[in-house]
Amino acid sequence: MTLAHQIAILAGDYIGPEIMASAEKVLAHTAKKFDFAYETTAYPFGGEAIDKCGDPLPQSTIDGAKQADAILLSAIGGPKWDAAPKRPEAGLLAIRQALGLYANIRPTKISESQVDDSPIKPEIVRGTDFVIARELTSGAYFGKPRELAEDHAIDTMYYSKDEVERIMVTGFDMAMQRKQHVTIVDKSNVLATSKFWRKTAERVSKRYPKVTVDYRYIDATTMAIMTQPTAFDVIITANLFGDILSDEAAQITGSIGTIPSMSAGAAGPNLYEPIHGSAPDIAGKGIADPIAMVKSVAMMMQYSFNQPDIAEAIEQACDQVIAAGITTPDLGGSATTDEVTDAIIARI
Amino acid sequence: MTLAHQIAILAGDYIGPEIMASAEKVLAHTAKKFDFAYETTAYPFGGEAIDKCGDPLPQSTIDGAKQADAILLSAIGGPKWDAAPKRPEAGLLAIRQALGLYANIRPTKISESQVDDSPIKPEIVRGTDFVIARELTSGAYFGKPRELAEDHAIDTMYYSKDEVERIMVTGFDMAMQRKQHVTIVDKSNVLATSKFWRKTAERVSKRYPKVTVDYRYIDATTMAIMTQPTAFDVIITANLFGDILSDEAAQITGSIGTIPSMSAGAAGPNLYEPIHGSAPDIAGKGIADPIAMVKSVAMMMQYSFNQPDIAEAIEQACDQVIAAGITTPDLGGSATTDEVTDAIIARI
Ligand SMILES: CC(C)[C@H](C(=O)O)[C@@H](O)C(=O)O
Ligand SMILES: CC(C)[C@H](C(=O)O)[C@@H](O)C(=O)O
Numbered sequence: 001m002t003l004a005h006q007i008a009i010l011a012g013d014y015i016g017p018e019i020m021a022s023a024e025k026v027l028a029h030t031a032k033k034f035d036f037a038y039e040t041t042a043y044p045f046g047g048e049a050i051d052k053c054g055d056p057l058p059q060s061t062i063d064g065a066k067q068a069d070a071i072l073l074s075a076i077g078g079p080k081w082d083a084a085p086k087r088p089e090a091g092l093l094a095i096r097q098a099l100g101l102y103a104n105i106r107p108t109k110i111s112e113s114q115v116d117d118s119p120i121k122p123e124i125v126r127g128t129d130f131v132i133a134r135e136l137t138s139g140a141y142f143g144k145p146r147e148l149a150e151d152h153a154i155d156t157m158y159y160s161k162d163e164v165e166r167i168m169v170t171g172f173d174m175a176m177q178r179k180q181h182v183t184i185v186d187k188s189n190v191l192a193t194s195k196f197w198r199k200t201a202e203r204v205s206k207r208y209p210k211v212t213v214d215y216r217y218i219d220a221t222t223m224a225i226m227t228q229p230t231a232f233d234v235i236i237t238a239n240l241f242g243d244i245l246s247d248e249a250a251q252i253t254g255s256i257g258t259i260p261s262m263s264a265g266a267a268g269p270n271l272y273e274p275i276h277g278s279a280p281d282i283a284g285k286g287i288a289d290p291i292a293m294v295k296s297v298a299m300m301m302q303y304s305f306n307q308p309d310i311a312e313a314i315e316q317a318c319d320q321v322i323a324a325g326i327t328t329p330d331l332g333g334s335a336t337t338d339e340v341t342d343a344i345i346a347r348i
Numbered sequence: 349m350t351l352a353h354q355i356a357i358l359a360g361d362y363i364g365p366e367i368m369a370s371a372e373k374v375l376a377h378t379a380k381k382f383d384f385a386y387e388t389t390a391y392p393f394g395g396e397a398i399d400k401c402g403d404p405l406p407q408s409t410i411d412g413a414k415q416a417d418a419i420l421l422s423a424i425g426g427p428k429w430d431a432a433p434k435r436p437e438a439g440l441l442a443i444r445q446a447l448g449l450y451a452n453i454r455p456t457k458i459s460e461s462q463v464d465d466s467p468i469k470p471e472i473v474r475g476t477d478f479v480i481a482r483e484l485t486s487g488a489y490f491g492k493p494r495e496l497a498e499d500h501a502i503d504t505m506y507y508s509k510d511e512v513e514r515i516m517v518t519g520f521d522m523a524m525q526r527k528q529h530v531t532i533v534d535k536s537n538v539l540a541t542s543k544f545w546r547k548t549a550e551r552v553s554k555r556y557p558k559v560t561v562d563y564r565y566i567d568a569t570t571m572a573i574m575t576q577p578t579a580f581d582v583i584i585t586a587n588l589f590g591d592i593l594s595d596e597a598a599q600i601t602g603s604i605g606t607i608p609s610m611s612a613g614a615a616g617p618n619l620y621e622p623i624h625g626s627a628p629d630i631a632g633k634g635i636a637d638p639i640a641m642v643k644s645v646a647m648m649m650q651y652s653f654n655q656p657d658i659a660e661a662i663e664q665a666c667d668q669v670i671a672a673g674i675t676t677p678d679l680g681g682s683a684t685t686d687e688v689t690d691a692i693i694a695r696i
Contacts, residue, residue: 089537119574120467140488140505146540153544155505157488161498187588189437192494196501222570222596223604226467240535244592248570256571 046076056091117254134242257289394424404439482590605637
């Protein structure tokens with residue numbers, strides 16, 4: 001008998017629980033089919049946790065998440081908590097820190113059936129397939145001092161050698177599994193932290209003689225993502241730049257409702273979540289796109305549980321469902337969340 | 349007799365002098381035609397100044413620029429000075445500071461003849477017409493402390509109340525002359541400086557009851573620029589965010605060789621320059637696109653010399669030349685820099 005894999009479920013706000021329900025259905029189906037033993041435990045997080053516990057990240061959720069083998073998170077936040085002293089987003093930053101999730105991996109892959117959904121011309125985006133490795137627990141997001149005074153404000157971008165080195169290693173390792181190409185994105189013609197990133201990249205890259213390395217400025221990269229997205233394989237970049245670039249990259253797929261992500265640390269469980277938000281405007285209507293959440297399950301199978309077959313089966317089912325035009329309104333279809341979910345399950 | 353307007357010329361590097369020559373020809377022609385009295389004085393700047401004076405911004409250039417009524421700058425920098433102790437870009441940052449040029453204005457306007465040059469689908473970009481008002485002398489670019497040590501690095505994002513207020517005023521004033529709509533772009537769900545920007549915007553906006561105001565996060569804005577560029581009129585944002593966004597915005601025109609910019613301060617001359625770089629790869633071939641540089645002259649006529657007729661005449665001539673297909677290779681044509689320049693002059 002295998003020990004059941006423990007999965008922490010943070011279902012989140014607005015459409016969060018709706019798409020998490022889809023993910024759990026897909027999980028249950030594949031587990032049965034592939035004989036994968038697991039147990040889930042749900043914890044309050046984000047707005048839900050503010051309502052229940054007065055804190056977007058209660059200690060019990062940290063404790064539970066730490067004990068799990070992997071964490072599935074849906075989308076959090078929304079207008080309901082706009083005036084909360086601690087907003088749901090603060091919980092997101094806090095869980096990244098508490099679990100040491102320093103590497104955020106966001107894939108941008110455009111399958112043939114999605115080419116026409118892109119705002120970019122088909123001949124440019126066809127074949128796009130890269131990932132962004134974003135540093136997630138340091139930089140401008142967490143540096144001290146941070147001040148919000150009457151007459152001025154301060155944020156600090158801080159990076160230590162270890163912090164930069166480990167995300168470099170994550171990115172270069174990924175590149176070795178992919179097309180052996182890395183692009184370091186920074187603003188080293190202006191920022192000291194970026195010069196530091198570049199120096200570190202030069203050092204780490206020596207350990208990967210097979211990997212070719214490009215250096216680009218963040219401003220120029222926003223152009224290149226639009227004009228030559230196929231030029232990228234693995235982009236490695238700082239927290240703030242990664243936040244900006246990964247949204248732009250997601251948008252060129254035209255289908256941000258379909259993009260999963262992984263946040264990983266040195267030890268402890270990884271966290272998997274869609275890159276989209278909680279979409280308060282469509283919550284409760286049963287039309288939220290479950291694909292990104294379901295693909296987050298696939299990523300979890302791949303990276304936390306070393307089950308490439310299950311991951312592949314889920315991925316392919318999702319792509320087939322999109323290709324068959326069984327899609328929610330965000331992708332131009334008229335299917336419900338449940339219909340898309342059932343269609344995925346039918347194809348696994 | 350009118351006093352001649354004094355224009356400082358910083359011709360820059362690589363294609364810089366080539367397109368500056370075009371600008372000067374157009375200037376000479378329009379001045380004659382519209383009876384506009386001016387004198388130019390050239391000063392070394394950027395790579396050229398490193399070669400001549402060992403400094404990308406020699407004191408004599410600062411002094412000369414300060415005494416001028418307006419400054420025309422072409423593109424600077426290039427591989428030749430990659431290893432220089434002080435690179436050409438350092439001169440750019442230094443002149444912004446020395447002249448107090450805190451407001452950088454970059455227009456993104458897509459004329460009908462340029463719609464097909466965009467990497468974005470025509471139905472999305474058609475009608476795009478907005479400007480970015482980027483803060484240019486503070487924020488992450490200049491904040492102290494800045495450290496580049498062996499084992500860590502630091503940059504500081506600092507903003508004072510005055511610094512934020514004055515760029516807000518610039519942006520809101522522009523909006524009043526345009527479509528009365530302002531979008532504040534920040535990362536106020538994370539950064540203290542962004543929260544500070546948002547509070548300041550809320551305060552300043554009360555003085556402009558006719559202007560509608562949107563608040564957007566920088567990450568989401570990179571998406572909106574691609575999917576609904578016509579939703580913007582004036583974007584007001586911090587130095588680093590403006591750097592990133594304005595390149596993305598430029599790219600959606602598909603013609604970054606055609607976009608001018610203005611940098612303005614509280615007193616003293618404004619500086620006008622193309623937003624593109626010095627294009628070392630095509631320097632000396634006579635095929636650099638002169639449009640952005642020539643349109644910088646138009647902006648100068650408009651904003652420094654209050655000559656809307658001249659500005660309009662130059663602008664229209666440029667657009668007609670593009671529409672007629674008399675373009676350099678960057679816009680898909682086969683004309684030379686001189687041919688485009690002559691075609692513009694013929695239409696003024
Ligand atoms: C919600 C916000 C704090 C978060 C971030 O900036 O990291 C989000 O944009 C993301 O990219 O996960
Ligand atoms: C060359 C560089 C220092 C500069 C900047 O970052 O401001 C450029 O990108 C710009 O936007 O004018």
